[in-house]
Amino acid sequence: MTSGIYAIAHIGNLKLYVGECNKLSQKWPPILSQLHHxxxxxxxxxxxxxxxxxxxxxxxxTKEEILGDPEIVGVEELLAEVAS
Incomplete structure (x- = not known):
C-alpha cells in the first residue's frame, strides 16, 4: 500500500484521529506499540x-475505506480539513 490519509477511530466516543503517512499498510502496528508504551x-x-x-x-x-462507507456523516468536511 502507498502513502495516504488514515484515521484511527475511537469507537467509545465516536472520534476520528486523522493522519497522513507513507506505507499505510505498515502504520497500524507501530501506532499500537507506541500507544501500549x-x-x-x-x-x-x-x-x-x-x-x-x-x-x-x-x-x-484508510481514506478509501472511509469514503466507501456511506454512513459516515461529514466525511467531505473531514477530508477538506485534512487537506488544508
Missing part, C-alpha cells in the same frame, strides 16, 4: 488510550 506523540489520543485503553475500542481505516 505510552509514547504516542498525539497527546489527546494517548490520553484517551490510557483512560479507556483496550485496542478493541480503536480501529484503523
Amino acid at each position: 505510552g509514547t504516542y506523540p498525539h497527546s489527546l489520543l494517548q490520553q484517551t488510550w490510557n483512560t479507556q485503553g483496550d485496542k478493541r475500542y480503536f480501529t484503523f481505516h
Whole structure:
C-alpha cells in the first residue's frame, strides 16, 4: 500500500484521529506499540488510550475505506480539513 490519509477511530466516543503517512499498510502496528508504551506523540489520543485503553475500542481505516462507507456523516468536511 502507498502513502495516504488514515484515521484511527475511537469507537467509545465516536472520534476520528486523522493522519497522513507513507506505507499505510505498515502504520497500524507501530501506532499500537507506541500507544501500549505510552509514547504516542498525539497527546489527546494517548490520553484517551490510557483512560479507556483496550485496542478493541480503536480501529484503523484508510481514506478509501472511509469514503466507501456511506454512513459516515461529514466525511467531505473531514477530508477538506485534512487537506488544508
